[in-house]
Amino acid sequence: MTAPYRRPVLPPxxxxxxxxxxxxxxxxxxxxxxxxxxxxxxLARVQDAIAELGYTPNRxxxxxxxxxSRLIGLRHPPAHEGTADAxxxxxxxxxxDRCRQSGYxxxxxxxxxxxxxxxxxxxxxxxxxxxxxxxxxxxxxxxxTWLERQRVPFVAFGRPxxxxxxxxxxxxxxxxxxxxxAARHLLAVGRQRIAxxxxxxxxxxxxxxxxxxxxxxxxxxxxxxGLAARVDDTLSSGREGAAMLLxxxxxxxxxxASDTLAMxxxxxxxxxxxxxxxxxxxxxxxxxxxAQLVPGGLTSVRxxxxxxxxxxxxxxxxxxxxxxxxxxxxxxxPTLRVRGTSAAR
Amino acid sequence: MTAPYRRPVLPPxxxxxxxxxxxxxxxxxxxxxxxxxxxxxxLARVQDAIAELGYTPNRxxxxxxxxxSRLIGLRHPPAHEGTADAxxxxxxxxxxDRCRQSGYxxxxxxxxxxxxxxxxxxxxxxxxxxxxxxxxxxxxxxxxTWLERQRVPFVAFGRPxxxxxxxxxxxxxxxxxxxxxAARHLLAVGRQRIAxxxxxxxxxxxxxxxxxxxxxxxxxxxxxxGLAARVDDTLSSGREGAAMLLxxxxxxxxxxASDTLAMxxxxxxxxxxxxxxxxxxxxxxxxxxxAQLVPGGLTSVRxxxxxxxxxxxxxxxxxxxxxxxxxxxxxxxPTLRVRGTSAAR
DNA sequence: ATCGAGGCCTTGATCGATCCAATGTCACAG
DNA sequence: CTGTGACATTGGATCGATCAAGGCCTCGAT
Numbered sequence: 211m212t213a214p215y216r217r218p219v220l221p222p223x224x225x226x227x228x229x230x231x232x233x234x235x236x237x238x239x240x241x242x243x244x245x246x247x248x249x250x251x252x253l254a255r256v257q258d259a260i261a262e263l264g265y266t267p268n269r270x271x272x273x274x275x276x277x278x279s280r281l282i283g284l285r286h287p288p289a290h291e292g293t294a295d296a297x298x299x300x301x302x303x304x305x306x307d308r309c310r311q312s313g314y315x316x317x318x319x320x321x322x323x324x325x326x327x328x329x330x331x332x333x334x335x336x337x338x339x340x341x342x343x344x345x346x347x348x349x350x351x352x353x354x355t356w357l358e359r360q361r362v363p364f365v366a367f368g369r370p371x372x373x374x375x376x377x378x379x380x381x382x383x384x385x386x387x388x389x390x391x392a393a394r395h396l397l398a399v400g401r402q403r404i405a406x407x408x409x410x411x412x413x414x415x416x417x418x419x420x421x422x423x424x425x426x427x428x429x430x431x432x433x434x435x436g437l438a439a440r441v442d443d444t445l446s447s448g449r450e451g452a453a454m455l456l457x458x459x460x461x462x463x464x465x466x467a468s469d470t471l472a473m474x475x476x477x478x479x480x481x482x483x484x485x486x487x488x489x490x491x492x493x494x495x496x497x498x499x500x501a502q503l504v505p506g507g508l509t510s511v512r513x514x515x516x517x518x519x520x521x522x523x524x525x526x527x528x529x530x531x532x533x534x535x536x537x538x539x540x541x542x543x544p545t546l547r548v549r550g551t552s553a554a555r
Numbered sequence: 556m557t558a559p560y561r562r563p564v565l566p567p568x569x570x571x572x573x574x575x576x577x578x579x580x581x582x583x584x585x586x587x588x589x590x591x592x593x594x595x596x597x598l599a600r601v602q603d604a605i606a607e608l609g610y611t612p613n614r615x616x617x618x619x620x621x622x623x624s625r626l627i628g629l630r631h632p633p634a635h636e637g638t639a640d641a642x643x644x645x646x647x648x649x650x651x652d653r654c655r656q657s658g659y660x661x662x663x664x665x666x667x668x669x670x671x672x673x674x675x676x677x678x679x680x681x682x683x684x685x686x687x688x689x690x691x692x693x694x695x696x697x698x699x700t701w702l703e704r705q706r707v708p709f710v711a712f713g714r715p716x717x718x719x720x721x722x723x724x725x726x727x728x729x730x731x732x733x734x735x736x737a738a739r740h741l742l743a744v745g746r747q748r749i750a751x752x753x754x755x756x757x758x759x760x761x762x763x764x765x766x767x768x769x770x771x772x773x774x775x776x777x778x779x780x781g782l783a784a785r786v787d788d789t790l791s792s793g794r795e796g797a798a799m800l801l802x803x804x805x806x807x808x809x810x811x812a813s814d815t816l817a818m819x820x821x822x823x824x825x826x827x828x829x830x831x832x833x834x835x836x837x838x839x840x841x842x843x844x845x846a847q848l849v850p851g852g853l854t855s856v857r858x859x860x861x862x863x864x865x866x867x868x869x870x871x872x873x874x875x876x877x878x879x880x881x882x883x884x885x886x887x888x889p890t891l892r893v894r895g896t897s898a899a900r
Numbered sequence: 901a902t903c904g905a906g907g908c909c910t911t912g913a914t915c916g917a918t919c920c921a922a923t924g925t926c927a928c929a930g
Numbered sequence: 931c932t933g934t935g936a937c938a939t940t941g942g943a944t945c946g947a948t949c950a951a952g953g954c955c956t957c958g959a960t
Contacts, residue, residue, distance in 0.1 A: 221680060223946055234910045239948060249908065266680035270618035271946035274915050279615065281662070286651045296844075299644050306631045307665045310674075315683070317626070318661040320652045329655075335566060335611035338660070445848050473848050480825075499641070503790050503818055503845060568916055579940045584918060594938065616916035619945050903960075910953070915946105923940070930933080 222263040231259035242267065273337075282314050282526060283339035285321040285329060285353075287346055296498050297513065298345065301367065304519035305343065312523055314340075326353035334362050341526055343367065354378065365525040367518055369539075371414040379525040381518050381540045385415055388511040388544035389422025389465070392493045395509075395546055396463045397430050399554040401491055405461035406438040407451050407471050416440075416467050419495060423465055437461060441471070448474020449481075456482060462490055463552070469494035469501050472508055476551070491552040506550025514542050567608040576604035587612065618682075627659050627871060628684035630666040630674060630698075632691055641843050642858065643690065646712065649864035650688065657868055659685075671698035679707050686871055688712065699723065710870040712863055714884075716759040724870040726863050726885045730760055733856040733889035734767025734810070737838045740854075740891055741808045742775050744899040746836055750806035751783040752796050752816050761785075761812050764840060768810050782806060786816070793819020794826075801827060807835055808897070814839035814846050817853055821896070836897040851895025859887050 228235045233256060240247045241256040248256070259265075273279045284305070287298050306316050317339055322328035330353065333339045341363035344354055357364045358378055370376035396404050406423045409416030420438070427434050437459050441447035448471035455461055456478060466472040472494030479486050486492050487506065494501055497512035521540045528535040573580045578601060585592045586601040593601070604610075618624045629650070632643050651661050662684055667673035675698065678684045687709035689699055702709045703723055715721035741749050751768045754761030765783070772779050782804050786792035793816035800806055801823060811817040817839030824831050831837050832851065839846055842857035866885045873880040 221682070224948095225946075235946090236911080236948080237909060240909085243948085247908075252908080264680070266677065268619070268946050269681045269683045270615055270622075270624065271915090272948075273615035274613070274619050274917085274946080275948040277615075277915080284663075286648055286661075296641060296644075299641075302663070303631055303665075306663050310665045315678075316631075316663040318629075318647070318651050318663055320648075320655045332611065333660075335609070336614045337566070338614045445850070449850070470848070477850055500845065500848060503815070505790070505794070505822055569918095570916075580916090581918080581941080582939060585939085588918085592938075597938080613916050616945090617918075619916080619947085620918040622945075901960100903958105905957090905959100906955105907957105908953105908955080911951090912949105913951100914949075917945090919944075920942090921940105922942100923938105925938075926936090928934090930931105 221268075222265045224265070224267065227256065227259045227263055227265050230263060231256045277337065278340050278530070279338060280314050281317045281339045282309055283317050283319060283330070283333050283342040285342075285344070286318045297496055297515070301345070301515045301519060304516045305522065308519045308523040312527055314523070314526070316343075321353075326356050330357065330362070331360075334360065340530055341365070343522055343526070363526075363529045363534075365522050365529065367522055377536075379529060379537050379539065381521040381525065381542065383513045383518065383544055384541045385418035385544075386422035386425070388495065388513075388546075389419040389424075390426040391422070391544065391546050392465050392495075392509075392511050393423045393426035395548065396465065396491055396493065396552060397426070397432075399491065399552060401463035402432060403437065403459070403461045404432070404463040404465055405455045405459055406434070406467075407448065407455065407464050407475055408438065408440050408467035409443055409471075410440050413467075419467050443468055443470055445470055445474045445477070448472070449478045450474075452478035453481075456484070456490070463493070464490060465493045467495055469496050469498040469508065469510055472510070472551075473500055473504070476504065476508070486551040487553040493552055497547050501547070501549070504549075504551065509549045509552035510547050511544050512547050513544050517542050566613075567610045569610070569612065572601065572604045572608055572610050575608060576601045622682065623685050623875070624683060625659050626662045626684045627654055628662050628664060628675070628678050628687040630687075630689070631663045642841055642860070646690070646860040646864060649861045650867065653864045653868040657872055659868070659871070661688075666698075671701050675702065675707070676705075679705065685875055686710070688867055688871070708871075708874045708879075710867050710874065712867055714759075722881075724874060724882050724884065726866040726870065726887065728858045728863065728889055729886045730763035730889075731767035731770070733840065733858075733891075734764040734769075735771040736767070736889065736891050737810050737840075737854075737856050738768045738771035740893065741810065741836055741838065741897060742771070742777075744836065744897060746808035747777060748782065748804070748806045749777070749808040749810055750800045750804055751779070751812075752793065752800060752809050752820055753783065753785050753812035754788055754816075755785050758812075764812050788813055788815055790815055790819045790822070793817070794823045795819075797823035798826075801829070801835070808838070809835060810838045812840055814841050814843040814853065814855055817855070817896075818845055818849070821849065821853070831896045832898040838891075838897055842892050846892070846894070849894075849896065854894045854897035855892050856889050857892050858889050862887050 224238050225235050228238045238256055241253055245253055309316055319329045344364050344366045354366055366380040369380060369382045393404055404427055406420055408420050424434055439451040439455050441451040452464055452475035464475045466475055472492050475492050476486055479490060484490050494508050494510040497510040501508040501510040525537045528537045569580050569583050573583045583601055586598055590598055654661055664674045689709050689711045699711055711725040714725060714727045738749055749772055751765055753765050769779055784796040784800050786796040797809055797820035809820050811820055817837050820837050821831055824835060829835055839853050839855040842855040846853040846855040870882045873882045
């Protein structure tokens with residue numbers, strides 16, 4: 211057996227291709243990066259040589275010369291063991307897919323919640339990545355301010371809640387629109403007393419979603435007072451919150467800030483022998499897997515993560531173009547997945 | 556405002572550090588890669604200069620010269636919209652974390668289920684990554700055979716089920732041990748008729764897990780015949796399978812090949828007014844989030860993904876060392892998370 | 901016939917690190 | 931005083947691509 215896991219011969223270089231095609235290195239380079247500069251017959255000859263040799267440009271050499279790596283850094287969000295993970299997974303997937311279409315790859319790295327610069331700094335200074343995608347802007351945005359000060363190119367998935375004057379490009383989902391969408395759906399299927407089961411007041415995202423509920427319900431001339439509970443984003447708090455709502459406010463629908471809370475609400479209903487979708491409608495948020503594990507299905511607001519990825523990559527390309535072109539922030543509309551827990555009566 | 560998102564000055568190079576410290580470039584290089592070669596006072600001088608300038612080695616240049624990128628390629632598994640995703644997320648997290656400790660980063664890329672070489676080939680030829688971590692070895696392993704033939708270094712998470720003679724390093728979780736662990740736990744809490752609710756026979760992983768159940772139950776002198784059902788890995792099949800078992804085999808425990816199936820089983824119990832954990836115990840597999848969303852909690856076999864990541868990275872380091880050192884395959888033991896659905900009677 | 905313009909292609913330098921071979925320094929034995 | 935070897939440090943070449951500038955054509959205008 212020969213030496214295992216070592217390629218026997220070195221891969222062909224651009225110079226090899228040049229020799230074979232009978233042209234200079236620069237011409238081969240142009241064939242790859244600026245084909246219009248070549249005469250058609252020369253181009254064909256070079257392309258043949260490339261194909262025959264199975265040549266692929268060496269990234270390290272190209273990176274060194276062009277001072278760019280065509281890599282996008284993404285800090286793998288720390289495991290919350292919560293519902294957000296599955297969401298992120300969907301987003302990362304879309305992002306990877308979209309990056310590929312633009313010739314980028316995604317570099318995952320681990321960060322440190324305490325010090326935002328950890329990880330980022332090393333990658334920036336070593337020119338390992340061209341830009342970053344930042345996801346958890348709701349943690350008080352220490353990293354975005356750090357990145358902005360360092361003039362590191364990045365695009366955020368999530369508004370700069372804490373510093374609305376921030377100038378960096380960002381893409382986010384309109385939580386208020388999602389809340390309103392869900393509330394209007396519940397109104398359309400004949401619900402009159404629509405309760406809100408949401409997160410605590412210090413959650414900007416939660417308050418955003420909630421504002422959509424408030425607006426839509428008031429718009430219909432229906433009450434919101436006494437019909438809201440704010441709890442932690444856990445199954446048990448969701449159950450307790452829903453129990454309280456059911457016992458004290460007699461809602462015919464519960465709109466929840468997350469699928470986790472919605473699952474809790476479903477348990478509270480079950481304990482009382484109330485059938486979801488018939489007696490009391492339940493709607494969640496994020497369209498996580500849990501929504502599909504409910505028999506009959508949980509109606510849920512679905513975030514357009516594929517679109518978010520598209521916009522994020524577009525913003526990245528603008529940022530990395532020269533001259534850089536800053537795209538304006540984008541706020542995308544979520545959609546609603548109607549399932550059994552909000553059937554029409 | 557100056558040009559946005561462009562660093563005003565070029566970062567310092569190794570030569571800058573050398574000038575400042577009054578030594579040659581090579582000495583600075585040695586200070587970084589082989590500090591033992593330097594006299595202590597020289598080393599200190601160089602390190603001071605590095606700190607003062609805030610120098611970080613340029614990756615592209617280093618990669619070009621050393622022919623290695625210190626990047627590990629990981630094909631982001633296609634979204635199955637199934638339970639496996641959450642598992643993968645945990646694994647990826649551990650992997651990223653572990654890679655960091657070894658000075659590696661993870662490069663995510665999108666692949667194509669049809670043609671395994673897509674993605675891999677480009678990254679290999681362009682020397683973008685040093686090695687791959689391959690995760691979905693259960694799909695008939697087209698990519699592992701391709702990678703082996705191309706002599707691309709890689710480590711698999713998952714046995715080479717289809718080609719046991721494969722020589723590449725791999726790490727896997729002992730599903731049989733997990734099945735046996737869960738079965739013995741059920742025996743220990745006094746269960747006598749332990750049913751198996753598993754995947755169809757063509758699932759190697761499913762059959763592996765099942766074999767542990769068979770062995771443990773037989774070892775206790777208890778029956779397995781008529782106590783097994785094999786269905787698709789969906790909530791509804793789980794419910795139907797469990798319903799059949801409950802109606803026909805009268806088990807006092809149901810051991811499931813996945814949490815998804817276990818959730819289905821719980822629904823079947825609920826429909827019959829049977830209390831899980833008291834009347835019939837239920838145990839799942841994979842310890843997914845769903846297991847924690849069950850009130851009281853679902854007992855589940857937890858895969859040691861953190862350990863898997865450790866072993867995978869260790870194998871990678873062996874592979875990339877020179878001379879390469881192939882570590883023997885590792886089969887890791889899962890653990891059991893005992894929760895409400897298998898309480899002692 | 902000569903010149904200039906433009907299209908097409910080539911040559912040499914360069915990016916920033918490491919590899920390699922060689923040199924300088926020093927203590928100590930012959 | 932020279933030879934030897936171990937250790938510390940250096941200078942030049944190199945990895946494989948792109949940049950910047952310049953050369954060689956061809957062709958039409960003078």
